[in-house]
Amino acid sequence: MKTIFGLDTADENHVAAFVTPEKVEESIQKAIAWLEKAQAANGGWGSGSHYKQHVLDPHAVETDPATTALVCMALLRNEGGWDNGNSAPSIHKATLYLLNAVESCPENQLYITKLTNTQPQTKLGRNIDVILTAQYFSNLLHYDLKDEEFKKRIEKALDKCVAKIQKQQDENGGWRDGGWAPVLQSALAHNALESAQEAGRSVDQHALNKSRDYQNSHFDAQTLSVKTSDAAGVALYGISSTARANSKQARKTKEIIQKAQKEGKITTPDVTIENLQKAGVDVLESKQLATAYSVNKAAEQESVKEEVMIGFGSNGGEEFLSYLMTGESVFMKGGNEWKKWYDMMSKRLIQIQNNNGSWNGHHCITSPVFCTATCILVLSIHKDIQMTRQLIKSIKE
Numbered sequence: 001m002k003t004i005f006g007l008d009t010a011d012e013n014h015v016a017a018f019v020t021p022e023k024v025e026e027s028i029q030k031a032i033a034w035l036e037k038a039q040a041a042n043g044g045w046g047s048g049s050h051y052k053q054h055v056l057d058p059h060a061v062e063t064d065p066a067t068t069a070l071v072c073m074a075l076l077r078n079e080g081g082w083d084n085g086n087s088a089p090s091i092h093k094a095t096l097y098l099l100n101a102v103e104s105c106p107e108n109q110l111y112i113t114k115l116t117n118t119q120p121q122t123k124l125g126r127n128i129d130v131i132l133t134a135q136y137f138s139n140l141l142h143y144d145l146k147d148e149e150f151k152k153r154i155e156k157a158l159d160k161c162v163a164k165i166q167k168q169q170d171e172n173g174g175w176r177d178g179g180w181a182p183v184l185q186s187a188l189a190h191n192a193l194e195s196a197q198e199a200g201r202s203v204d205q206h207a208l209n210k211s212r213d214y215q216n217s218h219f220d221a222q223t224l225s226v227k228t229s230d231a232a233g234v235a236l237y238g239i240s241s242t243a244r245a246n247s248k249q250a251r252k253t254k255e256i257i258q259k260a261q262k263e264g265k266i267t268t269p270d271v272t273i274e275n276l277q278k279a280g281v282d283v284l285e286s287k288q289l290a291t292a293y294s295v296n297k298a299a300e301q302e303s304v305k306e307e308v309m310i311g312f313g314s315n316g317g318e319e320f321l322s323y324l325m326t327g328e329s330v331f332m333k334g335g336n337e338w339k340k341w342y343d344m345m346s347k348r349l350i351q352i353q354n355n356n357g358s359w360n361g362h363h364c365i366t367s368p369v370f371c372t373a374t375c376i377l378v379l380s381i382h383k384d385i386q387m388t389r390q391l392i393k394s395i396k397e
Helices: 022-038 065-078 088-103 119-124 128-140 148-167 182-198 205-216 235-245 247-262 273-278 283-303 317-333 337-351 368-379 385-396
Strands: none
Touching: 022 065, 022 337, 022 368, 065 088, 065 119, 065 128, 065 368, 088 128, 088 148, 119 128, 119 182, 119 317, 128 148, 128 182, 148 182, 182 205, 182 235, 182 317, 205 283, 235 317, 247 273, 247 283, 247 317, 273 283, 317 337, 317 368, 337 368
């Protein structure tokens, strides 16, 4: 069946068809086959210890929620959803692993695992297990879960994760609990809260606003200067995080301007405070949206420059995560820039894929499981059912 941005639909009149290139799909399937073999008997996957980054055997490390959630997101997106596809049994088993981690955790305990010093925790922050698990549960709720009791169980677990994430937020709007690059953890936390809200769960809007302000503080859209103190000195981490944090508002701004011009309220498509006010947006929100749009646009343009993309100097899990956030930001806005970005990035990733189908990092997060799951997510952004539905809805309107 023909798919439009990953959806089986008659929406082809509203968006240009994007079919995953054959070579890219082969790369994805090879990576998925490797991940399937890497799953542990308890249903999870692990990245291993920060102190044993040389250990690349996925069966020689303990499983952890952060890595398991990341793999679940990659499989769910590419294998036909919850009930379909060859990976359904693996996804079901891993989901129970994550549910058990959340449900067995006391309400007043901030972390859902007793494991410490894992590669994701050391580089992204101690709370990354809660953050990525919340993101996965939010993604799962966008699929048709026919078992109502199971759906309620996922919702309850997600609410518990959201509460833990919000409780951990710093006064400055970010999240810092030991991570080497707090800006990345903060961006992922922002994404998790935003996704939970879009999945219909209760999220503190003030926490989201503070989070976006924190991300914006790392990048100046006028001077293109980047503050890297919370980004381990790496411009890529700060820029990609900023672009992703503003992507939803940037898309909203673009839609408002396009609609206003179509209705004759404004004469130019320029995103300005004045045009937004003419479109019916109040003064305060007009300033917020105009800022989000300009920051997002400038950050995206900077993030694809070669001197920025080299990141730490070699590929690690942090680089792959940064590519993912940039790609999601570009995709959510739609337009021709998406294909240009995807062609460049897919070529880049396929060239460095290992012969066995995996990817691994060469610094910090070296785990082949973590890196492989992230690279799959990068190569299949257009298959994300949540973002795709939003994009198609905006084009229809």
